[in-house]
Amino acid sequence: MYAIEVEKLRKEFKSYSSRSGLAGAFRDLFTRNYKMIRAVDDISFTVKQGEMVGYIGENGAGKSTTIKMLTGILTPTSGRVVVNGMNPHKERERFVQTIGVVFGQRSQLWWDIAVQESFRLLKKVYRVSDQDYNEHMDHVIETLDIGPLLDKPVRKLSLGQRMRCELAAALIHNPPLLFLDEPTIGLDVLVKLKIRQFLKEINEKYNTTILLTTHDMTDIEALCERVIMLDEGKIIYDGSLQHLKQNWGEGKQIHFQFRDIVSKEELMLLVDAAWEQGEDRYSWVAHVRAADMAHVIGKVVSSYELKDIHIREVSTEEIIRNIYEEGIHHG
Template sequence: MDGNVIELRNVRKEFVTAKHYPGWSGAVKGLFSGEKEKKVAVDDISFGIKEGEIVGYIGSNGAGKSTTIKMMSGILTPTSGSCMVNGLEPYRNRKKNAKNIGVVFGQRTQLWWDLPLSETYTVLKEIYGVSDGDYAERMNFFEDVLELGEFMHNTVRTLSLGQRMRADLAAALLHNPKVLFLDEPTIGLDVVVKDRIRLAIREINETYHTTVILTTHDLNDIEELCRRIIIIDAGKKIYDSTLSQLKKDYGFRCSITFEWKDMPDEAQTRMLRDMGGNIGYRESDKGAKVYFSKKEISVAQVIGKVMGIVEVKDIQIKETELTDIVKDIYQNSAGMGV
């Protein structure tokens, strides 16, 4: 296992579904024709994850993230390849594996709909054989960090989304799993609840060295929690590195927005448009936006060039944000294989 808590080797997952024809009549035709088509949701993915890592597992809609999480948590069996979690094949050892992992699917609760939340936790305590001492300690922690107190005695069906998500996270952590899988745990949450969830994840990771795999479309989750990210696209792994390396690899683009003191005359405009050195230039109402790569020219040099041509009232410098980098990678992923 090379010290890896999670190890995927050439994992592939195909789904076989009724062949799809376009349009409504096509859908019916597909249903009755008996023809099948194969969809490759996860295509030859390999990675290893060490104890205590928090890894962001990201990709656009339909990339194969949830399918991978389902294989790692034992819900789905890979078509081929090997997937080991805590030294077990999750889908072969579902019961044993369940003791070692916690799972939260933000889109769907794992809790019993009709049970008051407090009873849910006592049932889970019995299922997982959590000692009284550990139970009391965990519940205190959840109380502090996730603030479950105000709705602890309500039935799950009456909880708001934010309350339900906190409750789900607590349920996944009650037995102190070694590995925590979080599939969009912050989806649809307000900023305060998102913060609570992130805080809980960070604390659990620091206190118990819990290994965390997190899928999310909110890149602030990634910025705040993950050192490493894995990006997948159309079932294939296209990037796997630290967040700081990703920024080094792609985060060199920069833009500066200038507001002019007085609008430039014709000659100045010509000079601005023609600054050379791969500097992009776009005019706006009261100024212009200038784009460039810091690998080619420094921020100071660009500002110097512009101010040498025209008087400036205000400047705003913007480094490429993680969102822009990731958007770029999603859009240009073809052939980027790592």
């Protein structure tokens, strides 16, 4: 059973451009110049129930537009969207009972009243019984450590405290599907760890499906086995994080510091690897797959005198940056 089914989904916006000068402004009164911008360009994917999927891309890639279509805020230009067995923008009332949404930049809590009053209002909106609320929310409040914050107005909370309360608010009706858009933006490491741990717990306990968009690759690594990567409205990768690392990561970086100056040409003749200059004229870095590491080190050590050598894993963030820079379409 799929929690999310998306087929040939497209969203286009009209973008108006003004003409220059007074004459141009006058002409704009009668006829406007506009062009169609395709924010999401015929994408298709499915998410199974209970999956935790990272939805990643640079700013303007179309991530938030997709989330808004999946949550029923925006109507697609064309294509098919089925979320929790429903059409998000046509069966709105029934649909919103089955999802939780946390937008890092927007609040669903009332600014001037105590957090617990917001929770009570949301409990009524979602028609959650006292028994269900107490059973579920006691665990949520304890795990997210927000008990001491419940009688404070939202405007008095720090960003980290507010985000933990936002997450709790999104879960009052214990939805089977949770959309998280930059949920840890601007938070300190301890709060991030708490939120990640909590998301893992609800996924295990309730089989909650989670779609997470974030710029923080450590969030993705901690939570998601699968990533969908978007670039200019198109999916350029959909698969496991592990596979992404193995295929694109080139596994390791080997930092060599030589006793004498060595040219890039000499190193390339010696061993087939992607070489780049290190921090000084005596240093070179080889980007290699984990399987080729021993061979590369063996060749270099037997041919040159070295002062130092160390090995560094390539981070997921670097891998993804490399993919965007090379603009490779994959999978």
